[in-house]
Amino acid sequence: MSNLITKVNKETFKMAMKECIKKAWIWDNKQNFAKAVKWKKDKIFELDIDGSLEDEKEFSKSAESIDLFSAYLNMDSMDEIEKEEFLEQWNNAWESETGFDPELFAGETIEDGNAFGSKVKEYFNMVNILANEKRKIKKQTADLEEYKFVEAEIKTKELLASNNYEYIYEAAFSFDEEKIRTRCDVLKIKENKHVEIIEAKATTKVKAEHFFDLMYQVYVLEKCGFIVDDICIAKINSDYIMNSDLVITEKTFGHQAKKFIANLGKITYEEIKDFVNSDFTVEYDKEPIEVDLMKLVQLDYLTYGTDKKRVTLKQDLKDFKENFNLDEIFMNISKYLAIGKEENEIPEFMHNKKCTLSFKKNKKLGWNYAMNYSNYDDCFHVMNWFDKNEPGFWHITGFPRANKSHVIRNSKSPYFKDYESIFEQSVVLDAKGQSFFEKNHTAKRLFEVYNLKKQYPNDETKWRVIDFDNIEFINEFLNTYKKFPIYMYDFETAKWAIPRFNLVNTYYQTPFQYSIDVIVDENYDYKKPETMHHYSFLSNQQETDPRIKFMENFIKDCFKHGPGIYVAYNKSFEQGVLRKLAMLFPKYAKPLAYIIQNTVDLMDFFKSDKNTGRPSFLIYHPNFKGSFSIKKTQPSLDPNFSYNDLVINKGDKASETFRKFVDGRIPQAAWDLKVQEGMLKYCDRDTLAMVVILKKVKELVEEQNG
Structure with a gap:
């Protein structure tokens, strides 16, 4: 291997191999990032290179792909505490020994990664102790986490030379004058320079980026003269439920909870009437919270993917190396990273279409x-x-970004305003010579509404905000809302990689807050709160399981005006939370099941359903910009009502705030004095926004019918 032109850190390598060298170049260093920001500001390039969320069960319902560019450019709009926290996280990320990882800005990823990394070390300490009981020559473990890289590398060599160690945590290796260097979460030491690499990931499955992570580590160690016998991912066992005898026999915890509710059958109000109207109390679990490491940590030697016959990570790496030369790949990445050092230079490869x-x-x-x-x-x-x-092709919901790129790059314009039809010849066809949008109802719907707005800019009644071709679905939904009372409800949840309470598994969505707005007759008006009834709950204790009082109060509040229709926005989330509560706390399963079985989804006005043939956007306003999010739909239907005045104005921010409180990073006094008020206002605003949507949809239909 020839010497590399410039360093190739691990995160840059992973990004280049899994996603795109352009993205990898931008995130490689602060100078490149600053250039990219300038390109965006100067309208040279549009960028879509932030962290993305792949597995919904590992993230809260409101988590989004964080827009680091927007966050970075709008720091002045943050309050001083937010700005300080963002800058600290930002600067620490750039100083990482392995390179900048934008995924670490998604939720509480850093804390979860560190917490699980510590548990993995405890796990292997235990493995080593058990092994020592069976062997004459005792082995030790060593943790080099506190050492800076150069010191850790020296210490690693010393420990390897001593022949006294079975496991080294954060062992450090470099090659080619440190142009490539790595740390190994867990290095298992064997004889004659043979080793095994275990990479700790706070995840429940092996992913593509984990494979490339291990590929990089193996490459560095082999260049340093080591023989890597095996590689694996230490991941979290998603079936492990803290201090519970429950055995997961279905595909997932969620599937088992769904089956549990189904087995209860249809619950009638008469079955639960006496209970829900009694002054019952949900008791706290008094068992100590202790993590069973042998059940929590799971070693996975198989590669990523869904194939039941997945090969091992080691075999997958062997197959890759038989087809491609890693020396050449590292050299190519190094060459790309060396381009664009001049202040105003734009690397030519930034114009690559693939x-x-x-x-x-x-x-x-x-x-x-x-x-x-x-x-x-x-x-x-x-x-x-x-x-x-x-408005344009980028806004088409459900249309893959890769396809959006192709259409935008090869059609005359990215904007709807420049077309009379999305089927005209200037719109590129797919690989089969057919329109991308022939069977895409969403694309047709978005273009139809925008085109009518273009023709009648000052007459919203002609925009076909209501899809009259599918009015039967709208009428069916509106008939549902003629029954009273209507309980509009919304949850906020928090999650931890390491189970935080008993009877939870990893990334369990722990409910800690709810808001309920109750509509009792047709005379409700969201501008007059006195025309409705409102109930809310927010857990205010740091050391207790928030689900206990959440469940107790939620059940009582959901029947204060008798049985009714229960409404959520994206009901699958709320129903999933309630199903798990019912299975884990069977004493309260029937009232929870009743709420689940009688919950309807306000998002049905916007989201499609393949089972019923319902198309998307029965109601569509141009300001939705292709989104179902309540942060888009509600302000578009009534711009006078928004979240802009709130200190906490996003669900993921509420979740992170509560987690900080429970973990002791927000003192009780600060919570009581300042934070809880903002938390209550945010959740309350969500259910009021739901009332706004229902009212405005009714008014739209009535106006059109009139």
Whole structure:
């Protein structure tokens, strides 16, 4: 291997191999990032390179792909505490020994990663103790986490030379004058420079980026003369429920909870009437909270993917190396990273239409460059600048970003305003020579509404905000809301990688807050709160399980005006939370099941359903910009009502705030004095926003019918 032109850190390597060299170049260092920010400001490139969420069960319902560019450019709009926290996290991320990882800005990823990393060390300490009981020559473990890289590398060599250690945590290695260097979460030491690498990941499954992470580590260690016998991911066992005898026999915890509710059958109000109207109390669990490491930590030697016959990570790496030369790959990445050092220089490869260098694995064909598996100009990470706020192809919900990239790059304009039809010849066709949008109802609907707005800019009644071709669905939904009382409810939840309370598993969505607005007749008005009834709950104790009082108060409040219709926004989330509560606390299963079985979804006005054939956006306003989010739908229907005046104005912010409180990072006094008021206002605003949507939809239909 020739010497690399410039350093290639692990995070940059992973990003280049899994996603895109353009994205990797931007996140490689602060100078490149600053250039990218300038390109965006100067309208040279549009960028889509932030952290993305892949597994919904590991994130809260309101978590989104964090827009680091927006956050970075709008720091002045943050309060001083938020700004200080953001800058500390931002600067620490750039100083990471392995490179900047934008995924660490998604929720509480850093804390969860560190917490699980500590548990993995405890796990292997225990493994080593058990092994020592069976062998004459006792082995030790060593943790180099507190050492800086150069010191850790020296210490690693000393420990390896001593031959007294079985496991080294955060062992450090480098090659080519530190142009490539790595730390190993857990290094198992064997004889004659043979080792095994265990990478700790606070996740429940092996992912593609984990494979490339291990690929990088193996490459560095082999260059240093080591023989890597095996590699694996230490992950979290999602079936482990803290201090519970419950055995997960279904596909997931959630599937088992769903089956539990189904087995209860249809619950009638008469079955639960006496109980819900009694002054019952949910008792706290008094068992100590103790994590069973042997059940929590799971070693996975199989590679990523859904194939039941997945090969091992070691075999997958062997297959890759048989087809591609890693020396050449590292050199190519190094060459790309060396480009663009001049102040105003724009690297030519930023104009590439495909994601150069990244790799994908095909079940039949094996490993290949990702661009060889695509017929499209599919790089959406860096594109010629266009205004994402202008209605166009980028707003088409459910249309893959790779396809959006191809259409925008190869059609005359990214904007709807420049077309009479999305089927005209200037809109590029798919690989089969057919329109991308022939069977795409959402695309047709968005274009239809925008086109009518263009024709009648001052007459909203002609925009077909209501999809009259599918009015039967709208009427069916509105008939549901003629029954009273109507309980509009919303939850806030928090999650931890390491179970925080008894009877939870990893990333369990722990409910800590709710808001309920009750509509008792047709005379309700969201501008007059006295026309409705409101109930709310927020857990205010740091050391107790918030579910206990949440459940007790929620059940009581949900029947204060008798049985009714229960309404959530994206009901699958709330129903999922309630199903798990019912299974884990069977004494309260029937009233919870009654609420689950009688919950309808306000989002049905906007989201499609394949089972019933209901298309998306029965109600669509141009200001939705293709989104179902209540933060878009409600302000579009009534712009005078928004979240802008709230200190806490997003669900993920509420979740992180409560987690900080429970973990002791927000003192009780500060919570009582300042924080809890903002938390209550946010959750209350969510249910009031639901009332706004229902009222405005009713008014729209009545106006059109009139």
